[in-house]
Amino acid sequence: MRSYDHRKIEAKWQEKWEKEKLYEVKDEVAGRKNRYVLVEYPYPSGNLHIGHWYAFSVPDIYARAKRMQGENVLFPMGFDSFGLPAENAAIKNKVDPREWTEENIKTMTKQLKSMGNSFDWSRRLAASDPDYYKWTQWLFLKFLDAGLAYRGKAAVNWDPVDQTVLANEQVLPDGTGERSGAKVERRYLEQWFIRITDYADRLVDDLEVLEWPEQIKESQRNWIGRKSGAEIDFKVTGTSEKIKVFTTRPDTLFGATYMVLAPEHELAEKLKNSISNWSKVTKYIKEAELKSDIDRTALDKEKTGVLLEGVSAINPANESEIPVYIADYVLAHYGTGAIMAVPAHDERDHEFAVKFGIEEVEVVEGGNIPYTGEGILKNSGEFNGMDNEDAKIKITERVGGALTNNYKLRDWLVSRQRYWGAPIPVVYDPNGNPHPIPEEHLPWLLPQDISFDVKGKSPLSTSKEFVERTESIFGQGWTPEMDTFDTFVDSSWYFLRYLDPKNESDFSDIKKQKKWMPVDMYSGGAEHTTMHVLYSRFFYKALFDLKLVTDKEPYKVRMNRGIILGTDGAKMSKSKGNVIDPDDQVKNVGADCVKMYLAFVGPYGEVGTYPWDMGGIAGIRRFLERVWGVSEKVEGTETSENVRRELNKTIKKVEEDIDEFKFNTAISQMMILVNKIEKEGPISKGDFMKFLRVLAPFAPHLTEEIWEGIGNKKSLHLDDWPIYEEKYLQSEEVKIAVQVNGKVRATISIPTDSSEEETIKVAKKDNVVSKWLGDSKVKKQIYVKNRLINFVT
């Protein structure tokens, strides 16, 4: 008897599959439906961890099964190879980020290949390849041309220790930089933005029709934060100025007894000559500007503010004159940066009003002040007695306001003062005006003669070549944009490049897109729900409007996977010493085993947290050993009836479970089958081959080896999924429950599909049942075929 030597077997087949180009995918195969299965391309950190295995090897089961079921499946892999870690490594170890990245891609490719996944490696791409970022730049130019990209001054996160701007995602929740640990400050800089806010409504509304998990949709809705309300103008007394506010409660307008401007609001500066306490006001504004966002938005903070003495506004509802304050509880970037304050019906306004002794006018009948609920209006002139919902529209109309929506979503800041990213393809004329770089100069290459020894500036600004290149093309005094793109720009369209990775004249041929898009199944990490998934949905919609892609939404199904924890149930981390190295596991038990273990821990489509369980992986290994054992006893045998029934059941169940990404229950059913084969008699070679086909997506190496061992020449993975036979699914007899008044009292065996009468006859004969029924009269009986009979007395 040969032994299951996974090392030899896995190496052998991986080599063979690669040599025979088994998984290279054509854009079209007659009679086969195309299916695009996508997993998030990894950052080449240099080492594969368990999370990568969970992310890539489990969806491979799906890709393989669909391929065997007659579909033409695209399952590509690439690298998200621009980004901060390469640059940090470069600074720390004095290595070229390019070399560091390429080295990592090499090792990770090797590791990825050890999974034995059915990736089509011929379509591999890397975001840092000039062939790729040429098109990232090209797409940005299209956005620029369409008015979707603009340069604007914005508050950005400034790390005072590292002397650099940080991305929002590089700022920890406590307001410190992730690298330096320094408290992040606010700075105002000219940056490039993309108008994702133009698409806010479509990004919310189009979620409706997507068949995505509610959790993912809800997170996106919360992030976009759409709220309906009204914009209303308040006149500033004695001037031609107006203060525009956004409110979700125009129905409470009669209760607006003061106004508040954000410290950044431009009106104060305009009116400074009429503000008698201007020095006090400027002092407050300066203090507010120095505070971080975290400090300013701390919930437990007491309200502060300053009255603009000599300035007042007119409430358009009742023409009363009301004071105007500046306070940092009003945020510049939300709404209009100014509010009408209704202390009787808003908790924050109430708190402020109490502190500053401002009048409160109750205009909605309800409970205690502040009352924020619904109700009937009072103290509101002609609107008294009106339902507050109706009043929202009516009052807005009367004061000439406009019903609008407001969003939390802000435009996407894509500039990074970093080296290792795609250069933003823009140059500036001697007057400092930006100009797009003409297409023929793409890719606008990342310069190489740079130094990281700069404080507060992009490393690109140290390149002599970069400036010379710009001047030689555009003329004396012209300068290049020194910032690079956020890496989320790269990853917003990579799934389109897989379709046409070598095209030199187009980012992705639309004819090829038509064959594959939208992505049928996209699986990835939950942390990307409001970043990458939102950005790429926006990108795709913008490209749709530019007629560069074929659909409105890029992903038909999005699925977030869970997290694999250490054996101690804590998140794996070097400091805790609980990191499981997948390479070690593969060496010990094999790639098939690791993959199946990960598929078995729980339903893949639900975001669970699963501790790594050494016993659990041993259990899977035992199962694979048993399959190997059974395979040696299939020559010249006939399948027993019980085994045949279980086999057909297994084919059906595994097929259905794979469609729902419930690999755990599919594996469970295969275990039941193997247990049955071992206990209840033999299986024929032909039937065993059916089982091998079902197991093939889960354990591709083992099954291929057995397949070959029992005399097959062609690869198992090119074979078809077996067809189960309905007639073998049912047994002649079926066990059903007999209940008396809803409680199970006995189990009886009756012929399958027995009639109600027959079932009752047999059931009543049962000793226990008749004991429970006694003399009482059966009022009613509920009969569920092949399942139960319930006597109600």
Next chain:
RNA sequence: GCCGGAGUGGUGGAAUUGGUAUACACGCUCGACUUAAAAUCGGGUCCCUUACGGGAUGCGGGUUCGAUUCCCGCCUCCGGCACCA
């Protein structure tokens, strides 16, 4: 605070969507094999009870012949948003 998801054995998790709760696996335990251990194989394993029975799917109600599943009210955990007007 608002919104979403989820609570089932010692553990990961099943349950044909209203029909025999706890499949499968881990762990534990008893036994076989062994000088012994590992590996392997076989039995047991929700709780109470000697048994007959009874009770359990976060808690409390309801609908139903029958509820893990549907409805109402709580509790806890996870996730998103949050001085967002």
